[in-house]
Amino acid sequence: MTRLNDIMEKHARLLSSKLFLKRRQVEVVLNRSVLAWRDVEKSSRRRSGISNISQTAHSHAALLCEIVAVRKTEDDDQEDTETRRSQKKAKQHSEQHPYALTVSYVRRTRQHQWRCSDATFHCASQGLCEQWIQVINEQLSLFTNRPKSLLVYINPYGGKRQGKRIYEQKVAPLFRRACISADVIVTERANHARDHLKTEANLDKYDGVVCVGGDGMFSEVLHGLVTRTQTDKGVDQNQSEAELVPCSLRIGIIPAGSTDCICFATVGTNDPVTSALHIIVGDSQPMDVCSVHHNNIFLKYSVSLLGYGFYGDVLTDSERKRWLGPARYDLSGIKTFLSHNYYEGTISFLPAEDNMGNPRDKLQCRSGCGVCQHKPSSKDTHCEMSEEKEKSDKDGSRVWSQIRGKFIAINAASMSCACPRSPKGLSPSAHLADGTTDLILVRKCSRLDFLRHLLRHTNKEDQFDHSFVEVHRVQKFRFQPRHHELVSLEDLSDPQKKTGFRPICSTATTCNYTSAHSSWNCDGEILSHAAIQVSVRCQLIRLFARGIEEQQQQQQHQCVLEDLCAPWAPEPDTH
Numbered sequence: 001m002t003r004l005n006d007i008m009e010k011h012a013r014l015l016s017s018k019l020f021l022k023r024r025q026v027e028v029v030l031n032r033s034v035l036a037w038r039d040v041e042k043s044s045r046r047r048s049g050i051s052n053i054s055q056t057a058h059s060h061a062a063l064l065c066e067i068v069a070v071r072k073t074e075d076d077d078q079e080d081t082e083t084r085r086s087q088k089k090a091k092q093h094s095e096q097h098p099y100a101l102t103v104s105y106v107r108r109t110r111q112h113q114w115r116c117s118d119a120t121f122h123c124a125s126q127g128l129c130e131q132w133i134q135v136i137n138e139q140l141s142l143f144t145n146r147p148k149s150l151l152v153y154i155n156p157y158g159g160k161r162q163g164k165r166i167y168e169q170k171v172a173p174l175f176r177r178a179c180i181s182a183d184v185i186v187t188e189r190a191n192h193a194r195d196h197l198k199t200e201a202n203l204d205k206y207d208g209v210v211c212v213g214g215d216g217m218f219s220e221v222l223h224g225l226v227t228r229t230q231t232d233k234g235v236d237q238n239q240s241e242a243e244l245v246p247c248s249l250r251i252g253i254i255p256a257g258s259t260d261c262i263c264f265a266t267v268g269t270n271d272p273v274t275s276a277l278h279i280i281v282g283d284s285q286p287m288d289v290c291s292v293h294h295n296n297i298f299l300k301y302s303v304s305l306l307g308y309g310f311y312g313d314v315l316t317d318s319e320r321k322r323w324l325g326p327a328r329y330d331l332s333g334i335k336t337f338l339s340h341n342y343y344e345g346t347i348s349f350l351p352a353e354d355n356m357g358n359p360r361d362k363l364q365c366r367s368g369c370g371v372c373q374h375k376p377s378s379k380d381t382h383c384e385m386s387e388e389k390e391k392s393d394k395d396g397s398r399v400w401s402q403i404r405g406k407f408i409a410i411n412a413a414s415m416s417c418a419c420p421r422s423p424k425g426l427s428p429s430a431h432l433a434d435g436t437t438d439l440i441l442v443r444k445c446s447r448l449d450f451l452r453h454l455l456r457h458t459n460k461e462d463q464f465d466h467s468f469v470e471v472h473r474v475q476k477f478r479f480q481p482r483h484h485e486l487v488s489l490e491d492l493s494d495p496q497k498k499t500g501f502r503p504i505c506s507t508a509t510t511c512n513y514t515s516a517h518s519s520w521n522c523d524g525e526i527l528s529h530a531a532i533q534v535s536v537r538c539q540l541i542r543l544f545a546r547g548i549e550e551q552q553q554q555q556q557h558q559c560v561l562e563d564l565c566a567p568w569a570p571e572p573d574t575h
């Protein structure tokens with residue numbers, strides 16, 4: 001009964017009028033979930049039934065939650081693309097229907113991209129026009145998840161140095177249209193945004209923080225915001241077992257870097273307009289964050305990839321070639337592959353609960369993901385429970401496992417790490433917000449085998465289906481390199497200063513000189529220690545995103561269709 005009431009309530013017409021759109025008369029209907037309009041002429045011919053398509057040439061619908069704004073249309077706002085003859089007609093028409101309102105709404109285009117479309121409705125009565133604007137605005141004001149005030153950091157040097165232009169030309173006009181106020185800070189140095197967030201920013205003023213840049217810029221905002229939240233709540237980040245407090249502000253990413261993986265993984269495309277629209281409609285995507293410690297020293301947070309061995313070496317080498325631009329990653333990748341180094345060490349991990357799926361179950365994390373929505377039980381959420389307790393836990397799935405060996409790569413993927421180059425990513429079934437990370441161990445193998453493994457990231461074959469690869473879904477892990485660490489980060493980056501460790505190579509003749517240690521690549525930054533402890537902090541942050549929409553057209557059409565049926569249906573009999 002309640003559900004029926006809910007449906008009736010949702011579908012009850014709030015307003016319905018005959019208005020004009022591009023000089024054609026349209027019937028416009030608003031209910032609590034959809035604004036729909038269709039040509040009066042065509043619809044009267046097919047009164048017998050509803051077309052089974054949500055957006056035919058003559059009927060359109062916009063979900064209310066995806067309406068960006070509604071405004072009174074000013075004269076100079078009106079489209080002026082017509083010929084002289086039709087301009088004359090248009091003039092006559094606008095004299096008869098001088099009042100107009102413009103509704104801006106989200107329209108889906110290809111490949112998860114969103115655009116902002118306008119529909120301008122004309123009418124003869126000022127009162128009617130104002131009534132439409134008022135009622136739509138009243139409905140929009142019910143969406144309390146929409147941000148009103150944002151703090152924006154722009155990295156002017158990220159990617160192709162287009163951050164400022166992208167923000168000013170593509171994003172700011174949309175924010176203005178949606179009446180979002182934004183305080184903009186163009187960063188003057190690396191870590192400017194992080195430091196400002198940590199100490200200075202008056203966060204009470206804002207509903208969210210936006211970064212315009214690449215993954216490095218996102219990492220700055222992540223560190224600034226998480227650290228600030230812990231400081232405000234008196235949590236010591238150095239305590240690896242401390243329970244971290246989730247951040248209340250959401251983070252928006254306007255992609256403007258050379259690597260925008262976090263944006264791609266959470267929105268499905270790297271497009272500034274799409275990201276701006278996700279911010280405007282107030283989307284919310286929870287996200288896990290891994291905290292990385294060396295003993296009881298906090299090192300970094302990671303949301304995407306922690307990679308030791310291959311990916312650590314690629315990053316270390318590419319940092320020396322920054323002058324090459326994005327091409328450095330390819331060059332360093334080839335060089336590291338040819339070096340074919342491997343590293344010895346011990347990895348210990350605490351497996352995830354059985355009900356958290358597994359990295360090879362082919363379940364992909366998509367918008368509204370069931371695995372991530374599964375509210376972790378108290379057992380799951382206590383990612384911070386003491387080590388002793390975990391060890392003594394009788395439940396088999398909660399016992400720490402240990403693997404000692406020689407590894408070409410040790411990767412922890414907290415998300416699929418899909419990007420345009422590797423559409424399925426390092427771990428295609430990793431989830432954004434399930435409180436786990438996928439630990440991928442690539443043991444010493446031949447160069448050819450490793451190449452076969454790497455190539456599988458770009459095709460449909462299972463990259464885990466090799467005897468030398470194993471993958472575990474874990475809540476925590478630790479890594480201890482075989483030799484004690486004797487070198488600092490500075491030493492590692494300077495080959496002259498390297499310690500007397502001999503390289504460990506499969507074939508001594510083809511190995512480059514290397515230390516017994518690799519470095520950890522932590523979301524694109526090098527960590528200063530090889531021995532680390534990692535804990536996944538379930539849903540510590542939220543982004544202005546909704547995850548990748550699956551078969552987006554279908555999903556949206558289905559959704560719109562359900563609601564479309566209601567506006568055109570006759571008003572329910574009140575008796």
Ligand SMILES: Nc1ncnc2c1ncn2[C@@H]1O[C@H](COP(=O)(O)OP(=O)(O)OP(=O)(O)O)[C@@H](O)[C@H]1O
Pocket residue numbers: 154155156157158159160186187188189190191192212213214215216217218220256257258259260524
């Ligand atoms: N004003 C600035 N001057 C110099 N560096 C900055 C500035 N603002 C931010 N940074 C730093 O620039 C680095 C790279 O930025 P970002 O991620 O936006 O671009 P990117 O081109 O994707 O990066 P990368 O070069 O790592 O691929 C970040 O680590 C950030 O700390």
